[in-house]
Amino acid sequence: MHQAPRQAPRERVFIRSLSGRVALVVLFSSLAVAAIAVSSAVDMRAAVMADGDASASRLAAAATLVERGFVDGARSALGEASAASNGASAGACDAAAAGIIARDQRFAAVGVASPSGSVVCGSPAGQPSVASQTAVKRALAAKGFAMGDYAVEAGADRPTIGFALPIMDGETFKGVAFAFLDVRRLTDGGLASSLPSDTAFGVVDGRGVMLLRYPEPDRFAGQPLPESALSAEMFSRKEGSVRLAGFDGVNRIYSFRRLPDLASPSAYVYVGVPVAVAEANVRAAAIRVAGIAIFLALIALWAGLTMGDMLILRRIRKLVTTMRHVVIGELDERGELPKGLGEIDELTGIFDLITVRLKEAYGKTEEKVKARTVELEFNKGMAELEKARIEALLASIGEGVVATDREGQIIFFNKFAADLIGVGTDLVGKSIFNAIALQDEKGGVIDADVRPMQKALATGKRIESPLPPKPLWMARSGAKPFPVHIVVTPVIHDEETIGAIAVFRDITDEMEIDRRKSEFISIASHQLRSPLTGIKWLTDMLRKGDLGKLQEKQQKAANQIFDANERLVTLVNELLNVSRLEVGTTKPSPVQTDMAKLMQDAVADFQPVLAAKQQKLAYEAGALPGIMVDPLLTREVVANILSNASKYSPDGSTVTLTAKQEEGEFHISVADQGIGIPPSDQKKMFQKFFRAENAAKSSITGTGLGLYVVKSVVELQGGRIWFESDVGKGTTFHVTFPLTPPKAAPATA
Numbered sequence: 001m002h003q004a005p006r007q008a009p010r011e012r013v014f015i016r017s018l019s020g021r022v023a024l025v026v027l028f029s030s031l032a033v034a035a036i037a038v039s040s041a042v043d044m045r046a047a048v049m050a051d052g053d054a055s056a057s058r059l060a061a062a063a064t065l066v067e068r069g070f071v072d073g074a075r076s077a078l079g080e081a082s083a084a085s086n087g088a089s090a091g092a093c094d095a096a097a098a099g100i101i102a103r104d105q106r107f108a109a110v111g112v113a114s115p116s117g118s119v120v121c122g123s124p125a126g127q128p129s130v131a132s133q134t135a136v137k138r139a140l141a142a143k144g145f146a147m148g149d150y151a152v153e154a155g156a157d158r159p160t161i162g163f164a165l166p167i168m169d170g171e172t173f174k175g176v177a178f179a180f181l182d183v184r185r186l187t188d189g190g191l192a193s194s195l196p197s198d199t200a201f202g203v204v205d206g207r208g209v210m211l212l213r214y215p216e217p218d219r220f221a222g223q224p225l226p227e228s229a230l231s232a233e234m235f236s237r238k239e240g241s242v243r244l245a246g247f248d249g250v251n252r253i254y255s256f257r258r259l260p261d262l263a264s265p266s267a268y269v270y271v272g273v274p275v276a277v278a279e280a281n282v283r284a285a286a287i288r289v290a291g292i293a294i295f296l297a298l299i300a301l302w303a304g305l306t307m308g309d310m311l312i313l314r315r316i317r318k319l320v321t322t323m324r325h326v327v328i329g330e331l332d333e334r335g336e337l338p339k340g341l342g343e344i345d346e347l348t349g350i351f352d353l354i355t356v357r358l359k360e361a362y363g364k365t366e367e368k369v370k371a372r373t374v375e376l377e378f379n380k381g382m383a384e385l386e387k388a389r390i391e392a393l394l395a396s397i398g399e400g401v402v403a404t405d406r407e408g409q410i411i412f413f414n415k416f417a418a419d420l421i422g423v424g425t426d427l428v429g430k431s432i433f434n435a436i437a438l439q440d441e442k443g444g445v446i447d448a449d450v451r452p453m454q455k456a457l458a459t460g461k462r463i464e465s466p467l468p469p470k471p472l473w474m475a476r477s478g479a480k481p482f483p484v485h486i487v488v489t490p491v492i493h494d495e496e497t498i499g500a501i502a503v504f505r506d507i508t509d510e511m512e513i514d515r516r517k518s519e520f521i522s523i524a525s526h527q528l529r530s531p532l533t534g535i536k537w538l539t540d541m542l543r544k545g546d547l548g549k550l551q552e553k554q555q556k557a558a559n560q561i562f563d564a565n566e567r568l569v570t571l572v573n574e575l576l577n578v579s580r581l582e583v584g585t586t587k588p589s590p591v592q593t594d595m596a597k598l599m600q601d602a603v604a605d606f607q608p609v610l611a612a613k614q615q616k617l618a619y620e621a622g623a624l625p626g627i628m629v630d631p632l633l634t635r636e637v638v639a640n641i642l643s644n645a646s647k648y649s650p651d652g653s654t655v656t657l658t659a660k661q662e663e664g665e666f667h668i669s670v671a672d673q674g675i676g677i678p679p680s681d682q683k684k685m686f687q688k689f690f691r692a693e694n695a696a697k698s699s700i701t702g703t704g705l706g707l708y709v710v711k712s713v714v715e716l717q718g719g720r721i722w723f724e725s726d727v728g729k730g731t732t733f734h735v736t737f738p739l740t741p742p743k744a745a746p747a748t749a
Contacts, residue, residue, distance in 0.1 A: 073104055074163035074179050075145060081110055081122075081177040082167050093121030100179075108160050109180040115173055122178075130178050135162035139176055143168075159183035159203075159211035159222065183211045198250055200272040203259065204231065211267065230254055234268045243275065251275040399505045403491075406457060406498050408432050420506060422477035432502075437475035438484075446472065453502055456488040460497045463488045468514040471507060483511045535565050567701060588630035588717050595666060596624040598631055599659050602638040609643065613651045621659040627666050629737055633713045638668065640706050641733050645672035647700055649730070665736040676727035685723070686711045694727070710735075 077100045081093070097110040101123055111122015117131020130136050135148030148162035160180040167175040183203060202213035202220070208231045210220040225231045226247035233242045234256045241255045252272035259267040400417030404410055413427045427435045432453055438446040452463040465472045465486040474484040486504040490497045541547050542558040550558060603619055610617055645655045653673040660667050677685060681692040689704040714721045718738050725731035
């Protein structure tokens with residue numbers, strides 16, 4: 001049986017239906033059209049500014065044409081005046097000038113002046129001297145036709161622009177013909193009549209003096225432009241637009257252009273359209289465009305909904321109904337799937353195929369479900385059986401096993417571990433650092449951050465606790481602590497530590513064996529020292545001839561016996577040192593020691609060893625402090641490391657000894673140029689009787705006890721020892737002692 005899925009309620013949120021989405025698409029499209037239209041209407045403000053620029057450009061273009069007419073008319077008039085003055089009386093000259101003005105009313109004044117600038121004749125009568133006029137000066141300088149500046153000059157009572165032409169008789173200058181044209185004629189292009197009401201325009205010369213202003217063209221001639229801000233904009237930008245209030249209080253959008261001409265300085269033409277007029281135009285245009293856009297949007301919405309319902313939604317609803325029957329398993333009631341939906345026809349084809357496949361699959365599903373259920377139940381039983389087998393295996397192991405998560409919380413604790421420390425197995429869920437207490441040999445509690453479990457979880461590396469003679473001790477409920485050996489292995493998943501497993505065992509028996517071994521070595525060493533001393537004494541007498549002269553072979557044999565005895569004496573002494581360290585009979589006696597003197601004495605003692613191999617010692621030391629150490633043991637440490645450096649370095653090499661104070665410690669380093677230590681042997685170098693592989697294969701003798709003794713002595717005094725080495729290049733050993741004596745020897749975990 002197939003249970004039909006719960007149908008969604010028929011009352012849907014509008015936007016979840018396809019019809020709603022179609023409507024929203026059409027609506028948003030219409031709104032976008034309307035928004036673009038309204039935005040365009042709003043952007044008409046910029047169009048008004050552009051229209052003002054165009055008006056100024058048109059006025060400038062029209063004024064340019066008029067100006068060119070000025071120049072052409074002036075050339076003609078000056079030529080006529082020059083001809084009229086040639087041999088004619090002053091009256092005839094006046095009449096000719098008046099005729100020119102009568103024919104062309106653009107001229108405000110026409111006349112002829114003497115070389116000094118005094119007016120000889122002209123119209124109107126009584127004109128003052130023109131010697132200071134710009135056009136006259138330029139004409140005299142150029143000896144040809146010249147144009148003056150746009151200005152209100154002395155030659156007329158209105159804004160004018162002057163023109164002048166020298167009158168020459170061969171190379172002789174006889175006078176100058178001049179004419180002044182009315183600047184107000186620049187508006188003859190008819191632009192003023194086409195501008196909106198309250199629009200202002202005008203012409204300003206390069207000094208900011210008004211030549212023309214509309215309306216009231218005569219009122220402002222010769223005065224500075226009242227809109228000073230407009231003057232500043234014109235002279236700095238040459239052309240453009242600016243919005244500001246006019247002197248009459250009307251806010252206008254002013255557009256301005258430089259008027260191209262032949263004069264210098266140039267003149268500027270400006271047009272100011274009232275802001276109210278511009279905004280009224282913008283509002284009217286925006287309302288018209290917005291109305292049209294909304295109307296078109298509504299029509300588009302209606303059309304989209306109608307066509308969408310006819311062409312898409314009706315067929316989609318039928319498709320959904322049919323598909324619902326297929327999904328809930330009513331394959332016989334599904335009906336015919338609609339066609340003619342374009343890209344959706346592919347979907348209907350897929351559902352037809354699904355229907356056929358579902359009919360085939362439904363018959364097999366129940367059998368597969370039953371088979372899968374049996375398989376899962378079987379796998380579950382096997383998993384439970386495997387879990388029980390593993391738990392039984394861990395419980396029967398003869399060592400304590402504890403597993404924790406990444407935080408140190410116990411997740412497994414076998415029975416042997418519980419019996420070993422005298423607690424129940426109900427420690428699951430508790431912190432291993434609280435459940436199991438570790439101590440050092442003196443009963444001091446080991447801090448959590450130096451415990452093997454803590455180190456393994458923090459570093460992700462396998463950690464093993466020290467072996468006898470200085471193991472860790474584990475507290476036992478209701479009994480004495482016992483020595484323990486712990487191996488912690490982190491559990492890694494996807495390169496991340498997710499927990500750890502600790503295996504530990506009671507090593508009381510091993511401690512007893514180690515103690516007896518140390519006692520045996522101590523007793524044997526003591527018993528060997530006396531006969532070895534006798535052998536050394538007798539052999540030395542033989543070597544020196546005290547018992548008679550020896551033959552060459554006898555002498556060689558005596559020397560070999562003596563050397564072998566010396567090696568045996570050295571071994572016995574080192575065994576005794578190890579035994580004393582392990583049983584605790586050798587203890588440092590720290591006193592305030594002058595380290596500078598101690599190092600110098602060690603260097604002096606080392607010189608014979610160096611001389612035997614032609615080696616050199618480089619000793620580097622600064623100001624050395626006095627520290628609390630055992631001077632005899634410390635000197636033995638330095639001597640042992642120096643001896644090794646010389647022993648494993650070739651003849652003629654250099655041994656470098658450095659002593660300094662740094663970071664609260666006294667630091668000694670010894671660097672050689674010897675055979676080096678292979679990386680595979682470096683972790684074992686401080687173990688008893690261990691020698692590196694390359695050293696053991698060489699002819700250099702050794703016991704493998706020196707570095708063990710050195711490390712023990714250094715750590716007994718609160719110091720540290722380590723080394724760096726490259727095979728074939730050499731080794732550098734480092735030893736540090738604290739500047740202040742430690743309160744107690746640190747525990748090793």
